[in-house]
Amino acid sequence: MKVTIISPDLYTYGSMVIGGVLKDAGFDVVLTRELSADTDIVLLSLYSTLHLMDEKIRDFVSHSNRTVYVGGPISAYPDIILGELDADAVIIGEGEESTLALLNNGISEDIPGIAFRNDDEIIRTKPEPAKMERPFPLIPDDIQNQDIRGANVYIETHRGCIGACGFCQVPKFFGNRIRSRDIEDVVLEIKEFKRYGVKRIAISGGTSSLYQYGKSMNESAFIELLQAIAEVMGNRNVSIPDMRVDYVNEDILHAIRDYTMGWVYYGIESGSDSILKDMRKGVDSEKNIDAIKLAQECGVKVGGSFIVGYPTETPGDYELTKNFIEDAFLDDIFISIAEPIPETNLANMVLRTDDSANPTFTEHKGEYKILKLTESEARCFDLQLHGQMCKSMPGIVTDQMYQAYLKEARQQGSDVRAVTRLLQKYRKKDVI
Numbered sequence: 476m477k478v479t480i481i482s483p484d485l486y487t488y489g490s491m492v493i494g495g496v497l498k499d500a501g502f503d504v505v506l507t508r509e510l511s512a513d514t515d516i517v518l519l520s521l522y523s524t525l526h527l528m529d530e531k532i533r534d535f536v537s538h539s540n541r542t543v544y545v546g547g548p549i550s551a552y553p554d555i556i557l558g559e560l561d562a563d564a565v566i567i568g569e570g571e572e573s574t575l576a577l578l579n580n581g582i583s584e585d586i587p588g589i590a591f592r593n594d595d596e597i598i599r600t601k602p603e604p605a606k607m608e609r610p611f612p613l614i615p616d617d618i619q620n621q622d623i624r625g626a627n628v629y630i631e632t633h634r635g636c637i638g639a640c641g642f643c644q645v646p647k648f649f650g651n652r653i654r655s656r657d658i659e660d661v662v663l664e665i666k667e668f669k670r671y672g673v674k675r676i677a678i679s680g681g682t683s684s685l686y687q688y689g690k691s692m693n694e695s696a697f698i699e700l701l702q703a704i705a706e707v708m709g710n711r712n713v714s715i716p717d718m719r720v721d722y723v724n725e726d727i728l729h730a731i732r733d734y735t736m737g738w739v740y741y742g743i744e745s746g747s748d749s750i751l752k753d754m755r756k757g758v759d760s761e762k763n764i765d766a767i768k769l770a771q772e773c774g775v776k777v778g779g780s781f782i783v784g785y786p787t788e789t790p791g792d793y794e795l796t797k798n799f800i801e802d803a804f805l806d807d808i809f810i811s812i813a814e815p816i817p818e819t820n821l822a823n824m825v826l827r828t829d830d831s832a833n834p835t836f837t838e839h840k841g842e843y844k845i846l847k848l849t850e851s852e853a854r855c856f857d858l859q860l861h862g863q864m865c866k867s868m869p870g871i872v873t874d875q876m877y878q879a880y881l882k883e884a885r886q887q888g889s890d891v892r893a894v895t896r897l898l899q900k901y902r903k904k905d906v907i
């Protein structure tokens with residue numbers, strides 16, 4: 476049986492892991508970024524809610540005449556997937572074991588972690604966590620040409636997060652208990668990626684220093700992990716995408732300085748304690764600023780990400796975020812408009828908020844009125860401009876940058892409106 480895993484636009488780590496599991500089980504499996512139906516079964520790995528509204532993907536699923544199973548991060552909301560795509564089943568959550576069972580036995584209520592239609596009803600079985608030991612991922616030959624924010628690939632060191640951030644689906648997808656891989660397995664896998672030409676890797680999409688959390692020596696295990704990865708890749712070729720500000724200390728930051736490209740990225744999100752509370756971040760602005768200063772004292776560069784347009788964010792809250800950025804002297808700044816990923820706390824907040832009070836839809840009537848932006852778009856645009864001028868190395872905003880920031884704000888605004896409308900559609904159907 477020929478199985479094609481389609482991971483649109485980029486080879487996600489999850490799609491490579493599933494490919495490796497299937498190859499190890501004897502399937503003739505191919506991983507591609509193209510919508511290709513030259514196969515018996517299609518596994519469509521989707522990571523963005525926007526994929527559900529992509530006409531190319533919708534057409535492909537409708538007309539492929541193949542069995543199509545959908546998995547990936549969006550599988551946390553299978554009812555919406557089955558409402559939008561003409562797929563045969565959804566593989567919910569961690570798919571290593573359920574994908575194998577589905578391919579071997581076909582759709583059945585006995586398989587954990589799948590959803591499928593049965594007449595007018597959607598049957599959904601409870602997902603189970605997968606084992607952390609597994610074969611090598613299926614690595615495509617052109618992986619070295621992939622560039623995801625500077626890295627060829629993001630690799631996984633553990634699953635789960637002890638946080639409960641309201642906009643994030645990681646805890647729901649992987650659970651609150653941290654399950655870590657053995658350092659030896661991670662290192663062998665990295666050597667395999669290197670053999671395929673990978674030059675830059677990023678480790679773990681969640682909070683990296685939670686590696687081996689819950690076990691004694693968790694901190695030294697994380698440092699040992701970084702050191703071992705650096706020995707294979709070279710320290711300037713390793714990056715760590717995200718860290719919680721309450722899970723760093725001097726030893727961890729020194730290890731980041733010594734064994735990685737020397738940057739830490741904090742999800743700061745807001746300068747308003749009231750919004751941080753609404754986001755369920757579990758930290759306040761003081762904790763955020765302390766973690767930034769500590770990293771700077773340890774010789775680590777700091778990137779900070781911020782979210783604007785939370786449903787409860789007032790102009791006053793937004794001003795506090797601008798003030799925070801002025802005080803923080805960050806080395807780089809990333810701005811997102813709050814995206815209500817289905818089944819998150821943020822999605823529930825958005826569904827309870829009337830459009831007339833939701834910055835995603837309200838018209839901006841202030842400084843950028845002439846640009847015809849929504850309030851969220853205006854804040855996203857303004858904060859990018861502000862961030863550029865308040866970084867540790869302030870830069871002049873060129874005309875080209877101004878236009879790029881404006882385009883980015885408009886694109887994000889349009890995407891978040893589309894996702895919000897999708898949510899509202901399924902609330903009306905009483906699915907959510």
Ligand code: SF4
Pocket residue numbers: 636637638639640643644645646680681682717719742
């Ligand atoms: S700490 Fe990061 S991974 Fe964990 S819930 Fe918050 S945003 Fe998600």
